[in-house]
Amino acid sequence: MSAPLTSLDRPNSYIGRSVPRPNAKRLLAGRGRYVSDLKLPRMLYAAFLRSPHAHAKIVSINIDEARAIEGVHLVATGADLAKICTPWVGTLDHFKGMTSAPQMPLPLDRVVWAGQAVVAVVAESRAIAEDALELIEIDYEDLPVVADLDSARQVGGALVNPGSANNICFRSQLDNGTVDDAFAHAAHVVEEEFSFGRHTAVTLEPRALVADYDPAAGMLTVHHGTQTPYQFQDLYSRHYGIPEARVRVIATDIGGSFGMKLHVYHEDMAVVGLSILLGRPVKYVADRIESFVSDIHARDHRVRARMALDAKGGILAVDVVDLTAIGAFSTFPRTSVVEGNQVIRLIGAPYRFKNYRATLEVIFQNKVQTSQYRAVGHPIACAVTERLVDIAASKIGLDPFAIRAQNVIPDDAYPEISPTGYRFEALSHQTCLKRLHEMMDYDALRAEQADLRKRGVYRGIGIATFVEITNPSPAFYGVGGARISSQDGAIVSLTPSGEVRCLISVTEQGQGTEAIISQIVADQLGLALEHVKVVTGDTEVTPHGGATWACRGAGIGGETALQATRALKRNILEVAALILQAQPSALDIIDGEVVDAVTRKPRLPISEIARIAYFRSDTLPSGTQAQLTVSHHFAPQGYPFAFTNGIQGCALEVDVETGLIKLLKHFIVEDCGRVINPMLVDEQLRGGIVQGLGAALFEECRYSETGQLMNGSLADYLVPMPMEMPDIVIGHVETPTADTELGAKGVGEAGTAAASACVLNAVNDALAPFDATINSVPITPAKVLKALKRF
Amino acid sequence: MKARAFSYFRAATIDQALDAHARAGDDARFIAGGQSLVPALSLRLQAPRLLIDITHIDDLRGVRREGGHLRIGALTRHCEMLSELLIAEFAPLLHAVAPFVAHPAIRNRGTFGGSIALADPASEFPAMTLALDAEIEIAGPSGRRRVRADDFFIDLFETALQPGELIIAVYVPLFKADQRFAFDELARRRGDYALVGCGMLATFAGDRVDDIRISFFSVGNTPTRVKGAEAILIGSRLDAGRIATAQGALEGDLAPPDSDEVPPAMRLHLARVLLGRLLGRLGEGA
Numbered sequence A: 001m002s003a004p005l006t007s008l009d010r011p012n013s014y015i016g017r018s019v020p021r022p023n024a025k026r027l028l029a030g031r032g033r034y035v036s037d038l039k040l041p042r043m044l045y046a047a048f049l050r051s052p053h054a055h056a057k058i059v060s061i062n063i064d065e066a067r068a069i070e071g072v073h074l075v076a077t078g079a080d081l082a083k084i085c086t087p088w089v090g091t092l093d094h095f096k097g098m099t100s101a102p103q104m105p106l107p108l109d110r111v112v113w114a115g116q117a118v119v120a121v122v123a124e125s126r127a128i129a130e131d132a133l134e135l136i137e138i139d140y141e142d143l144p145v146v147a148d149l150d151s152a153r154q155v156g157g158a159l160v161n162p163g164s165a166n167n168i169c170f171r172s173q174l175d176n177g178t179v180d181d182a183f184a185h186a187a188h189v190v191e192e193e194f195s196f197g198r199h200t201a202v203t204l205e206p207r208a209l210v211a212d213y214d215p216a217a218g219m220l221t222v223h224h225g226t227q228t229p230y231q232f233q234d235l236y237s238r239h240y241g242i243p244e245a246r247v248r249v250i251a252t253d254i255g256g257s258f259g260m261k262l263h264v265y266h267e268d269m270a271v272v273g274l275s276i277l278l279g280r281p282v283k284y285v286a287d288r289i290e291s292f293v294s295d296i297h298a299r300d301h302r303v304r305a306r307m308a309l310d311a312k313g314g315i316l317a318v319d320v321v322d323l324t325a326i327g328a329f330s331t332f333p334r335t336s337v338v339e340g341n342q343v344i345r346l347i348g349a350p351y352r353f354k355n356y357r358a359t360l361e362v363i364f365q366n367k368v369q370t371s372q373y374r375a376v377g378h379p380i381a382c383a384v385t386e387r388l389v390d391i392a393a394s395k396i397g398l399d400p401f402a403i404r405a406q407n408v409i410p411d412d413a414y415p416e417i418s419p420t421g422y423r424f425e426a427l428s429h430q431t432c433l434k435r436l437h438e439m440m441d442y443d444a445l446r447a448e449q450a451d452l453r454k455r456g457v458y459r460g461i462g463i464a465t466f467v468e469i470t471n472p473s474p475a476f477y478g479v480g481g482a483r484i485s486s487q488d489g490a491i492v493s494l495t496p497s498g499e500v501r502c503l504i505s506v507t508e509q510g511q512g513t514e515a516i517i518s519q520i521v522a523d524q525l526g527l528a529l530e531h532v533k534v535v536t537g538d539t540e541v542t543p544h545g546g547a548t549w550a551c552r553g554a555g556i557g558g559e560t561a562l563q564a565t566r567a568l569k570r571n572i573l574e575v576a577a578l579i580l581q582a583q584p585s586a587l588d589i590i591d592g593e594v595v596d597a598v599t600r601k602p603r604l605p606i607s608e609i610a611r612i613a614y615f616r617s618d619t620l621p622s623g624t625q626a627q628l629t630v631s632h633h634f635a636p637q638g639y640p641f642a643f644t645n646g647i648q649g650c651a652l653e654v655d656v657e658t659g660l661i662k663l664l665k666h667f668i669v670e671d672c673g674r675v676i677n678p679m680l681v682d683e684q685l686r687g688g689i690v691q692g693l694g695a696a697l698f699e700e701c702r703y704s705e706t707g708q709l710m711n712g713s714l715a716d717y718l719v720p721m722p723m724e725m726p727d728i729v730i731g732h733v734e735t736p737t738a739d740t741e742l743g744a745k746g747v748g749e750a751g752t753a754a755a756s757a758c759v760l761n762a763v764n765d766a767l768a769p770f771d772a773t774i775n776s777v778p779i780t781p782a783k784v785l786k787a788l789k790r791f
Numbered sequence B: 001m002k003a004r005a006f007s008y009f010r011a012a013t014i015d016q017a018l019d020a021h022a023r024a025g026d027d028a029r030f031i032a033g034g035q036s037l038v039p040a041l042s043l044r045l046q047a048p049r050l051l052i053d054i055t056h057i058d059d060l061r062g063v064r065r066e067g068g069h070l071r072i073g074a075l076t077r078h079c080e081m082l083s084e085l086l087i088a089e090f091a092p093l094l095h096a097v098a099p100f101v102a103h104p105a106i107r108n109r110g111t112f113g114g115s116i117a118l119a120d121p122a123s124e125f126p127a128m129t130l131a132l133d134a135e136i137e138i139a140g141p142s143g144r145r146r147v148r149a150d151d152f153f154i155d156l157f158e159t160a161l162q163p164g165e166l167i168i169a170v171y172v173p174l175f176k177a178d179q180r181f182a183f184d185e186l187a188r189r190r191g192d193y194a195l196v197g198c199g200m201l202a203t204f205a206g207d208r209v210d211d212i213r214i215s216f217f218s219v220g221n222t223p224t225r226v227k228g229a230e231a232i233l234i235g236s237r238l239d240a241g242r243i244a245t246a247q248g249a250l251e252g253d254l255a256p257p258d259s260d261e262v263p264p265a266m267r268l269h270l271a272r273v274l275l276g277r278l279l280g281r282l283g284e285g286a
Ligand SMILES: Cc1cc2nc3c(=O)[nH]c(=O)nc-3n(C[C@H](O)[C@H](O)[C@H](O)COP(=O)(O)OP(=O)(O)OC[C@H]3O[C@@H](n4cnc5c(N)ncnc54)[C@H](O)[C@@H]3O)c2cc1C
Pocket: B029, B030, B031, B032, B033, B034, B035, B036, B037, B038, B039, B054, B074, B100, B101, B102, B103, B106, B109, B110, B111, B112, B113, B114, B115, B117, B118, B120, B122, B123, B124, B125, B165, B166, B167, B168, B191, B192, B193, B194
């Protein structure tokens, strides 16, 4: 299925080639420039006193002693910051009826989760600031705590927002076809309740920012470890009333983000205000303990779902109720309801059936906010769908591969619309299924499993098909009123020495955005890769755009770079044509040389064109103005999203006496359209899978009945570690999107989307001889032993 | 988080360290590998005025034979449990356990004495001193003494060590030809503190157990010997029936605490499974 764009035997054909990331060496050599490392002259450090209560009234705050400590420059409360910062509300217009309370950098009179920042101290060192925190006295009056889904939904129960009618943030319904009828006439109905633990991103570098307000220039500069500098430029400008052009956000190297650093955090907003109040740079780096109670969490869903099938195992209908508990308010500006919305829209996505009904209820509780984190909603939708399919398969007596082969939308059936209303341009489920079957050596795995079972060894094999949403159009946020761009911009210039610099709005968080952009630029212009320099992440330098999130860096950013570079190439060839007295169409560029398009004979190095254009324009025909800098914007058109697809498989072993699970091997066949850099795509998949495996077996934010996070440290919150991770075998299918010249879709979330579903299926497969089932992640030893009735 | 400000003193001798502590009183802490103390300082769970660095005291170093014992200096690092030949030969249980203690970076700094002094009930080494019938040598303002491991661990993070006292060394009886040991732990990730862990040392007379000491960790407030189970095994062969009886005895030997993640009944179940597996290995020659 590969299109003619890549012919790897051409010089400078970098699209489709595994080249190392240009920043890898720099980062490995310890030359990264992270905000955490940044020191500015006259810089001060902020620290926050956090609420020990999940819900309480603030009766009084005494800051006198803290203020008196030497080295303390400012102790600020909610009231101080409320004077200079306007509140924000985490709703979007296209989520009809959703509500959320206004938010402020620091609370005025009530705390709504344990860990919420209440008072800020700015001092000459973080240690001094923490000394001062110990001297602040806050008098709280406990309020009733809403600490779980059930109590939150209880009529007449405690309220997260006193005065509101209930704890509901948002409700949504989908109803297509004739669901009741389909269930009434189905040969088989399977039903299950699923639960998904809260987890969080745990980036290597925690949230970090240095806000630097210069009162003389009226200029705010924020060095911010974020994926989306433009979004924050807009927000800092609006909420602090500083003209947009006087707000500069610089996002240099970032130690991981995974969606977590997309959101407005109260401390971050506060730090900007503290810098404005002091007229000095103020730095804040969340430490690990703070991160656990203040970074967004994700997942936390309970889903009741049933599936109707005909006698042969054909899916007829799916009926779903998804309940999800977020924080005390919806996150700004992307909200806390996108996840649930994607859950109900992605359920059943790989399969061809008509009748679908879903109800979503998003509920407030007194915990830290939830929001978008890698593979938003996908793992939940995938686990629900794929468990139901497996349960149905075993009930009907079908092999997991067979029931999927029978039900997936056939590869030749596209375009197709999913029962939830998503429009698919072209997917490749059948090809992927076939490929996975071969890659896993499925029949041999099954034979080995049967053999070992006789000896009391319980292996499980699981597969999970998935669809991923990538390349989002304005349908995602823009239509809801959020000032979050779905377009990207690039500025490409030929330098006086004949190299190319590309300033682009997509950002780099370690996934290799800068690498693929340089590949595209070098490929499209006809230049050696080392002569391309890509610059990202500075609102003063790079053009406005959506930046990197939701799988859009390659698909949208890449297309922007491609079109910008093609325009620059046209301009270069126009000047070359004048110099060489040829037609531009008769010329091409290879390896930095203008060549004859037919014979490929070198005519003139582009460095010579640059020299003439920049320094000897007098030698060009009069009236010629060489345009060796091109700016170009690109917004996705056509399909509102570029869907990708794939399938994962895994083999594992369950120790039925201890409940411990050993992952043996993991497989994925993935179709992200045009692969720009196979190595980076593979590593995206591996990293994504590892995060999904973390969700499957380890990661969960556990709360007490009083809303206290019980395991908020890396000793107790288990992230996946290398010793527990299996080898991951990767296969590719390429179905480029026709919506762009490049044909690339996203790949960053595919690994995470299905890994936990796959493990869940495999664990249930292993437990099949025991009449024990598990429909909840993470799959802890306690859950396994409980299911096996071992204690 | 950042630690509160403190003073620092590097002691060259045991006496210097004890003196400095005596002068500072409750506000001082010895620091060895720092792998437990430094996190506690950073989290401000502890905020002593004075840190007394003991890592430059030669008398706390080294591993050597002394009579029927191996003397393991308090400053012996976890990684040296792996590299020190005398330990591999005469205290092979400790050698086998070391890879389960944390991760390489922590093993490079963490010390045996620090681990015993801290007496974390989830730690491997304190429990092993019980299985090994080790003695702990302590120096304090009123002189030196040796305390049997059996008498050392008193309650949660509470030991026979008085404030201002220093562990000098641990004495482990030399491993003998008629002995076997076994160790394992159940952890969700390699290097984590275990859900349950157990080490045992048995002396055999032919295929009968002449003596056995079995010690669990991560089961309560202190590392715990399971004397009921030991009594059942002493004098008998390690056949399936005996092992099952010993497993049954754990209910009386252990009283696991309530925890939000591992209910007591589950921990007891895991302890039984682990005991069964280890005794099986011991029976096979371990
Ligand atoms: C991420 C991580 C994982 C870990 N995992 C494990 C694990 O799986 N298993 C495990 O057992 N441990 C684990 N540890 C703890 C580690 O083994 C510690 O090093 C050890 O428990 C303490 O030894 P230390 O030399 O570092 O002591 P320090 O941290 O220096 O001191 C600890 C305490 O002991 C006192 N102390 C130290 N030496 C003496 C002495 N000679 N006499 C009297 N008092 C003394 C100190 O005053 C202090 O109160 C882990 C640590 C970390 C950071």
